[in-house]
Amino acid sequence: SPKTNNMSDRPQEQVTIMSLDPGHFHAGLIHKSMYPQVNSTVYVFAPEGAELDDYLMRINGYNMREASPTAWELKLVKGDDFLEEMISKKPGNVMVVAGKNDRKIDYISTAISNGLHVYADKPLVINQAGFRKLQMAFEEASQKDLLLYDIMTERFEISSILQKELSMIPEVFGELVDGSPDNPAITKESVHHFFKYVSGQPLVRPNWFFDVEVAGEGIVDVTTHLVDLIQWEAFPEMVLDTTDVKMIAAKRWATSLSLEQFKTVTGKTEFPEFLNKDIKDNVLQVYCNGEMNYTLKGKHAKVSVIWNFQAPEGAGDTHYSMMRGTKANLIIRQGEEENYVPTLYVQLLGDQQEALKETLTVTLQEKYPGLGLEKLSEGEYKIQIPDRYHVGHEAHFSQVTAQFLEYFESGSMPEWEVPNMIVKYYTTTKALEMAKE
Template sequence: MFKMKFFRKSLALIVCIGVIWTTNVSFLINTVDSPVVKLIILDPGHGHATFMQGTMNPAIDQEVHVYAPAGPDVQQYINAIERGNNRKSNPTNWKLVMYTHSDYLERMIADKKGNAVLISGNNSKKSEYITRSIDAGFHVIADKPMAINDFKSLEKSFATAARKKVVLFDPMDLRYDISNILQKELSQIPELFGSLQKGTLENPALVQANLHHYLKGPAGQTAVRPGWFFDVNQQGHGIVDVSTHLVDLNQWLSFPGKSLDYKTDIKVISSREWASRLTPSEFKLVTKLNKYPEYLKKDLKDSILSVYSNGEINYTIKGIHSKVTVLWNYKEPPGSSDTHYSLMRGTKADLEIRQGAAEQYKATLFVKPGKYTDLDEFAKYIKTAEQQLQAKYPGTEFIRIGDQWQIKPGAFQRTNSAEVAISYIKEGRMPEWEAPNMRAKYFTTIEALKIAKRE
């Protein structure tokens, strides 16, 4: 009964967004100036499933094939595409070709309607989806986390991708935020930053922390989350989920352009996790579900849902003490947002990104000279660094506030992970450091989860 209702509702979308619901349709592909990416969406269940379709891109074929089980997850994806196609400002023009039968995965592999598979949804299925897609010779763009507990399967997929000469990539948008870019740039100026300290367990040299919220916008209008998002067996523990962005930043900032070997370069010292708790009314508001699904009953006590979404990892990268913390609160306070904190401790100065109320919840980079530094002498190095950055990012300013300097970014050519993914697919390869560093990243998070579970 549900499938029939869903089918009829989706057919109504054909006129407004160009959805074709089919069991067997063939197409003529224009081989003249053919786009680089012929996109397939596999079982979308997260808002990131649309990240390559925010705007039209001539490198991506406007006809996108979607393979998924019928249900609310794929419907939410369709609704998002519909909103983009119907918006007044810079509307998109995506043509979706849908296949929603139970054999969707087998059919995707058999049809071969594209060359790149985007995977963003229930993480418990991700290892199988990645393995099957790579084995079939598709490029794979997989939303984080690529793996929540099965590191060996992911490692095999990287080996297969290398052998088949296809791209396996997880988008990391924090790399393209200007505050992180400038932090990385300044860390490469030895006169200003010195060199990266080794740090200690108590005072790590690399620190990353994120605060997220389950409910965003008025009454949760901007983010309805599926029930499985709150099941760590399906979404993953927080320590292996959004922490991937933070582990990635620590690697990207401290060893730019260098390959890491997880077997020798990564050591997880300690980790821990703790739960966020939701009442039945809070769960209903954020999921639009009237009751807890059966799979969440294991996490209930006196009707309160415990979700192990918070975590902390203490580890070393090539001997550099590093720390990652991820936190989840239920609801954003008025005027606030998700926040990011980043710290790099140098022998001459610290580079710190803050995004709290004092920064109006905008990521802001500060340079803090060492405790015994002559500030007037240090100001000379600040001026030289400012001139260097202005050459690349016109208008960049260093504003002195007491014993520190705030960096006001200038103009820069914004990019994102969608454009990076397209470039990787176009080239048919990634930078040499990308795959080994992804392996190092997921080794770190999965090893940390093992340790946290033992504690």
């Protein structure tokens, strides 16, 4: 396929990472594995504080672990002028950024202006003003042959991969229906929790995480993954344009956090002053929930995200998705019945069981050996996915990093990646604008 950002005429460089103001645990997760083409020295530019300490502790934990320890060497430049320091010293060629989402686009724009590639945690932007800056950053990156890429871990989740694969087999799926706002062609919903365990430890969230002006509202944050999956599954490898998106309806609502709950998840003893704007009767109102209905190239899509304080005992974050075809529905559930493991179901609308069987036992075996099929009831099947494919959220970070490194080495990205990132952030920020009207 035609490529953009052709950098293949430059000498092969090693990737040297500069981690800027790592304020989210995702900044550390990409270092859970090492990569042959990445320099083991990582340059960290950050203000002092608990977030930096957490990042350093996380990487030190990877270096010290018993099983296949990493060997990262961190070179630290601490202080409030971390951005200026990174730009003036420039010891690396790729900036990694994960943290406060309100200023992320300014970090990104500065990096691109100074000739640096950018590998950034989602969301790149959290409002329409940020979106306009992002368009300019992509424009400049293209002129300078620089990569600007966001970390889309969910494309590596096996049930989403197989939902996409099955939707591309006309004998089983037919084609994606147009749907309606009440019955969309493609639905993605996810439920998250403020309090949870990561790498076996209770996750301590920074207090700015609960300020939607800094972290972004729910409708522009987690939805980034869901909107991305919709584009990736419904229009695989197709170049999309913002004119393909029609936002129909969007809404937002708050989750209430008591001071007790806030203390549990942040370790702080009281609400910080900057959250006063969101406190009613000593209860914090966090606008972390949202829902959007839109069409993409005429296909109806629905995305929703909900944040609760804590999952019930034994439960976890959940994901629900449905793709409706003319011949079958492909449904992902991740509830109690599935032991909170994403599980793919197929509902046949006709009698194409033979085609489904052949797809799983023959067509997909080469790429995904070991897949099976369990009949549940008439026309209802569960796809049996061997455990080894369920690598988990944390492992997806090394998979998406490997993808970025592949793009870096080849000097280009497939031509749909950048336009579709632009469409994705246009969609999320447009939904927020409409939800606030």
